């Protein structure tokens with residue numbers, strides 16, 4: 350029997366948030382799978398910048414043609430544990446009364462699926478669940494995603510959801526449908542083949558400005574600060590021609606021009622993935638813009654790939670370099686070396702990219718990290734002719750670096766996920782202080798503006 354299922358993408362509560370092509374991709378994958386199983390799928394996006402009730406109230410945030418842009422924000426009271434932080438704390442997205450009114454239109458919902466992104470955004474999840482409970486009493490609520498996986502015990506105690514699902518959701522949600530409603534699975538994907546999954550239900554997005562896409566799940570590396578292996582214990586990839594088919598599907602049927610890759614390891618094995626995809630996109634005259642706000646692997650960049658990225662319309666490129674300190678590079682996983690950055694920048698520039706286009710992520714505030722290391726890394730990136738982009742380290746439970754982070758953080762990161770917030774610089778220390786970090790950040794900003 351077909352069920353009415355409501356998908357909810359909750360609010361972000363944070364000191365700052367920007368829509369860098371954000372979509373709740375995991376949730377929309379599950380929505381598509383359930384739809385393929387004959388269920389009726391509905392979607393409420395608390396982050397929707399174009400919600401008609403918000404537009405009627407004159408609350409349209411500034412958006413870019415690429416599909417990135419601002420969210421509407423309301424300043425809210427800080428939780429007690431963040432009271433000492435001298436910054437405004439905001440709820441990003443639609444107003445709660447609008448969310449409630451939207452929920453009232455879904456009185457026939459039989460199940461609610463809610464996702465969670467950053468662990469430290471969990472208050473947006475718990476507040477949304479509270480309102481769902483009040484408005485749709487008795488409807489089971491299932492929580493999954495990053496917070497549900499990385500802080501499962503916390504989520505059980507605090508989220509208010511009926512079911513917490515950790516890790517990849519496809520198999521587990523079909524199992525839950527069976528357990529809850531006795532539903533037989535009509536369509537079961539081959540879990541070893543990502544191409545057997547239906548395309549994510551991005552058609553439910555009110556104004557589809559950009560499509561988020563993945564060519565793989567997981568990562569062949571295992572860096573000590575990263576949780577990729579917790580979500581996917583092995584690296585699995587799609588067929589590049591099927592990825593090109595997906596791009597063509599959204600391009601031709603929905604007119605979408607901007608595509609954002611959410612892979613952990615998009616450039617790994619380029620001859621088997623990114624090269625054939627981009628060649629195919631060119632052959633099919635799809636004329637797209639591509640973005641990758643997530644860190645790409647520098648190691649794979651050579652002359653051919655650089656030219657292809659540039660000519661195929663890769664506009665936003667960011668690379669995960671993290672540090673120029675050789676010892677730290679090796680200890681944390683060895684995904685890149687200094688000489689690889691130098692040669693990659695050379696090839697990217699020959700292909701047509703300007704200095705400001707080549708964003709190099711540097712991880713700041715790793716446990717015990719000295720200011721000098723960050724400063725040296727910034728200087729090395731500048732010397733190579735690229736643009737340093739500072740990324741504050743967010744400690745993640747279950748990663749190799751977690752114990753060290755717990756031992757060295759001045760915050761109780763073990764018991765309070767709000768302290769994982771990167772903008773707190775959760776593992777700051779007496780040498781690499783917030784003031785030093787702000788000084789570096791301002792110096793980089795001055796170089797570019």
Ligand code: B12
Pocket residue numbers: 365366367369370371372373374375376378379462463464465466467468469491492493494495496498499514516517518519522563567574575576577580610611612613642643740741742743744745769771
């Ligand atoms: C794309 C991405 C980004 C993008 C977009 C943001 C976003 N949140 O989507 C950008 C580049 C902007 C970004 C930025 C950052 N990111 Co990021 N990002 C990712 C990434 C690579 C992919 C997320 C994704 O959509 N995956 C694909 C989908 C299919 O997988 P999924 O969401 O996990 O969904 C599956 C399951 O979780 C589950 N599921 C999901 N929802 C639901 C719901 C229900 C009901 C059920 C049953 C199941 C379920 O089923 C799905 C299908 O199997 C993840 C790493 C990863 N491997 O997941 C990091 C990750 C989420 N990011 C992380 C971090 C640290 C950051 C930054 C703080 C980095 C920095 N220092 O600057 C910033 C902060 C951004 C901000 N403040 O806005 C951390 C999380 C940290 C945390 N404490 O929670 C992650 C996990 C990477 C890591 N380092 O380990 N990120």
Ligand code: SF4
Pocket residue numbers: 568569570571572575576577613614669682684
């Ligand atoms: S290479 Fe990137 S995605 Fe892979 S484990 Fe390291 S940080 Fe995570």
